[in-house]
Amino acid sequence: MTAQPVESTPSLWPAAHAIDARRPRSLQRQLGASDTVCERRAAYILAGTEPTDTSDKRAAILGTYAHEGLLAAAKEEHGWLIETSVVGADVRGHIDAVHIDEVTAARLPKRLRPKSPASVVTVEDVKTKSTYVWDRVLRYGASEAELRQVYLYADLLRTVGWEDKPGQRYLARLGPIDVQAIRFRFVNRDNGEEHIQEFPFDPMEATRARWWVQRVVECADPEEARRSFDGPGLDAICDHCVFRTACWGEPRVPGAPVQTVLVHDDADREAALADYVRGHELETEGKRLKKKARTMLDDSKPGVYGANELKWTGGNPVDEVDQQAMIDRFDALGVDVPELAGPDFKRMEALLKEAGLGVPMRATTKKTARAIKVKPAKQP
Template identity: 40%
Template sequence: MTTDTIADNLGVPVPDLWKGAHRDDRTRPRSRQRLLGPSSIGLCRRRAAYEVHGTWPTDLADNMHAAILGTWLHEGILRVLREQYGAHTELELTDGVILGHADAYWAPGTPHPRATDAQAADMGVVEDVKTKSTRALDVVVRQGPSQAEWFQVHLYAHLLRTGGLKDHPQLPTGEPLPVDVVRLRYVGREYGQVVVHQRAYDEDVTQQALAWAEDVLASPEPEAMPRDLDGPGLSIICDNCPFKTACWNLDQLADDGRAPQTILAENTESITEALRAYADAAEVESAAKKRKAKARKMLDAADAGTYGAFRLSWSGGNPRPPEPDPEAMIRIIEGLGVGIPMRSGGRSSRTIGVSRVPEAG
């Protein structure tokens, strides 16, 4: 819902919160920058190329409520890190090609009101804060940070270490600043869960990120870069990409329900490759389903609890309320001699069949 719901309309104008919030969000410096940002590096090369080439967004959504809530929460988190733990926050960093804003930085030995021995260690630390939905946070718990997230925080460290800090009231600008540790802090938007990953700064990771950026910066046009994600409907990043229509030619798709990914199968070679991928995945999926089904049967009588590196929990199993019995309803209607109301059945969904052609003897 993009407008406020007014329960008691007295004729008094009520400012629309979300319309104003979206206008405010689009005026932020990070929304208007044209240099390549660390948060875009490692994500999708074509999206990054659209940014580098100054392409005007084709998809400015007005339903990014969760993202804006995350921005508001983010601001509060940085205030706490700054006021309670002595962090320098929102540091503008650039080398003239990459422009970013590091969330928090502690110089070696930074004093702060609530210091502990560990926090006061003589090490430079740069931190990036990310707000996540509960589902996305669960992915972080299970799989750890993504490569793009490690790229981002390492690039902040790199820019600090190479004198990329600009216009700061307390820290020396244009001079190398020590960074020994990079940290990612994830905060759940719904319940405030916190997950932290940190590691020693790794120059190899930085070089991989810089090589990725150089590839994009050398592109003659966005279309020269590959799509690194799976596309609308398969990737939440693509679903919310400001260049979604331009990237996937959504305005040229026939109105027949075709998936955007059909543009990837333009010739016999690409169709053959898609068939190979489908057949390979189907075979792996079939074997995995069998293993999963057996394991599920084995666990049917197990109590909830922690077993080694795994936590088992159960949900459901509650009695359901009564529900209509369609077959009994039909028998009653037929017994009354009344015709059963019918509606169009539409079309059945298409079912794909993929099999391997036997090799010629």
């Protein structure tokens, strides 16, 4: 088989991007619950601001494919109620799955009832994540923005019910739904591992989520809205934000970081310097704490201790080239020992390897560096 030159093989990404741009979610101009990540960005969306930047959406598109596949399988095999929509005055959203209870199911026509009702109405959000952030997911669960997003869905379902639109009118007719629980299902898109986080619906959290949206809606100008992140170069969310130029503008000095626009006068410089000193102090204290804990654990066996798993890497015996045995081997083979101000051991090693012969090694008393590894303990 002849390999094709790379240039003659078109990439699939332009097609994937084109289809993604035509998705209803991409065309939607109303604030979506999933847009409630950054106040400033949400304000741009609400104001109908045209994006000033592009962003690489490949990872997000792959996440969407995995997400759609998993939900379709859950619908097909378990009869899940998936991808229904809710809408309020300021925000709308698509709920991944709603598991209704027996009482609610009884209000639906028989053919539309779920195969196995839940004990309480539960709103479920499926999030696909990469391995890079998996430890954080296991340790901390849903982020603040993810919680806000799901509380907005659940709150709309409790106060308004499902959106009245073709395909889900039978659900809209039920009116407000008594959501009692929230579930996050995290799926590692690199290895398929699943992690569930489930908890009762908290009305205070729902109020907080509503206030967040309200604060953004009340901004007369997006520039009044708070930047929830530290900006390009410091925060990945800003790196991928399509409003980053609108939000930060250009630095006064070409090539300088955009965050320099936050300093207007000496008072700003004073505050930034105070932050720098505080950051340094926190860092020093953090290092001291880690160092002491690491020392205390030095003779502890690997294992799960509470919320964390302790592992050790390294600490293995180190072998070294046995130079005398190497000279003896050359001697036994009748080959001259290469010289370079004495025996050239590097050359001897290379020659043995080239000939497919083993390099004689000997054990030493040295060990490889031992390092501590702490991971969140797996769920039972």
